[in-house]
Amino acid sequence: MRIFLLLLFGSLCMMVGQVQGQQANPNYVFPAGTNPVQYKNYYLLTLFAQDSAVRKLILNDPELKTYAKNRTLKISDALKNCGADIACLSGVFKFSEAEVIAISKRLTALFKQDEALKNLVKQELIPSGCYISYGALKPVDLLVKAWEQEAKALNFAIAVYVEGAKPNYPKIDSIGFNVRDKSYPELVRMNGVLSSVNPDRLFFEPSMQFALIALDINERNDAADYEPMMTTVNRESLKAIKKTNFAAYKYSLILVPGEGPEEQNTELSAGGMLRCRLAVAEYRKGVAPFIMVSGGRVHPFKTKYSEAYEMKKYLMNTLQIPERVIIMEPHARHTTTNMRNAARIMFRYGMPMEKVALTVTAPSQSRYIGAELMARCVKDLGYEPYRLGARLSDFALEFYPNVSSLQLDFDEPMDP
Template sequence: MQNLPVQSYPLIKTRNEVQYKNYYLLTLFQQLPELRKMLAADTALQSALKSKTAQVNESLKNCRAEISCYAKALKFSTAEIADISNRLAAIYSDNNALGKLVMNHLIPSGCYAMYSKETHKDLLIKAWEQDAKAINYAIGVYIEGNKPNYPKIDSISFSSKDKEYAELTAASAGLTLQNKDNLFFEPAMQFALTAFELNERNDAADYEPMLKGVNLAAFNQIKKTDWKKYPYSLILVPGAGPEEKEVALSAGGMIRCRLAALQYQKGMAPFIVVSGGRVHPYKTKFSEAYEMKKFLMETLQIPESAIIMEPHARHTTTNLRNCARLMFRYGMPIDKPGMVCTVKSQSYYITDILLERCKKELGYYPYKNGKRLSETESEFYLNTTSLQIDFDEPLDP
């Protein structure tokens, strides 16, 4: 049976925006009172927590300056992941808090859309295994210094030989045990979240909550839009990061904005989506989406209520995926095509090559090509599988 996401489903958010975006199942374990109570009372899960606590205490005694020693204590081992999978499967029933979790949250959220053909019990297990793997991945990259998928822009900020860094890591490990009411996964999750913070890598939370800030004017406009008046739901502008530290908006970004403004003024779509995070060069302070929005408003006189910022994408693959997510989450018509507007080389890259790269990197096709409209414009249709969390891209999951 195909279980489809629901557009009106409100995500359960946490104060730390990075958390629910990366680990949605674990966030629900934490935030849903009936479920939290059930997990806290389970003796097998409690014993998994005790064993983790013992490993962390052991590491604080013995690891000294050995960073990977702390990481190993906090990460989930293959055996631990399997034990918890088996335990969740054993206590799962369609009518208890875990069954309700799958029906009322995991399926409608779309956050685990790639497992939508699984039975409800298996979907739960796969979601748990994904979140555990995501925590391990984050600790691997941002504590141990493993290579991320894109080392040039996403690497760790510290040297593993740095004595001070070893001290910070030890303190961070110690902090994971301070909460006396931890659930079995919370020490590991906190260790990962603190690692993002120490590395100044909370990129996934940039400009959040967007609906209360940068996208408020456009979101209010969406509710009043008569979609029948427009051939397209939106015009997507993929970012082009500058390579120099002091440049806020690249020449490529400006030209793309001008191309999009032209289509907007022709009445092709009621909204322009500017997409791109803080990507190039390494740890830049400039956000592509924010700078493009500024340029559209100040230089090209486009009203703020017509501009939607998507400030998280780090690659062309996620420009389209994240745009599909915003269309879905903001209540835009998902059967209406969008238009991608960019320079000729990137436009043809998106229609001719990018889909296979998406399949390879994300595991699915986030969009479907429509017609080519010109050298610089093409149509696309969103795929709701785009709501799937990407476990090995923690800066834009």
């Protein structure tokens, strides 16, 4: 019954995504010159900070100004009095449920009073697709849901990468410090001071800065890897996509999920090499114009090697595949996000979302993608990032990308 309910919820979310997906714009451009870790995790808050009309509205609002002032005083008091109590200090940078609700009510009131927030939702939030799961809601409710999600995202990052709480995948994504070390509270306090030095800040900016610095000193800026990909690692493939007649191919692309090595100094596992070879065998049959390699810096803990980058090197240097054929997806940390991130890139790069794609991988993972993974996606992500097609072999499985995959994930700061 639980699995049935999860699948039913995922189907409903997918329907919502399709409604919103009619408005998400594949040509939407994210802000240049902004830290990708920031805008990929906290896009609404990034827009609040950068949109001059919205920033002015929030800065000048008496209620939010008072809230920001009181928050600054609480932070100052914590810096003076918390000592070595990490939770005492980090707690003032997190948002309580009562605070989230109060700010939601104030944003609702401001939305009704001023055009700035209305324009932000219409011109930025909806076309970005970042909050596509809320697409069936009224614009003001979409704004509130986005704010509530960003507050949860900040709290999650602080809980894991300051306080040492368990992330979703503890073996690979845990905090990099011993929180019981005598010197650690000093690091937290220094972060607190740096995050609160500017008094002329929006109500959320000290918390956002505190979370971003925590990710940085933990060496957890994976969300920024190879960005902006459209002008770096995927520049040649993006140019090729724009010239491709997809109707001439059975599949839009061949997706290769990575398999990270367990040895610290191994660049690419044997499993990764073999998966690349499976993809090349299909590519040389002429079934698809592109190969997408998917996988971030995942295994082992805090590895410096990106699965997608190492697979791209292997495809080019060993298997003689041209760079224009290879699309890199270097952020996924699980099979759920292999599938989700592939769909995201396909949408944002202007590939046909209605066309079937192919994934090739080890039989065990292929069976997982074709069976249990969908329920795992609904549990972890809240929606189905793909729809299954036909099984071709133990290695090869068809799938259809889902535009609902554009939705940001609040509890995966390295791959939101």
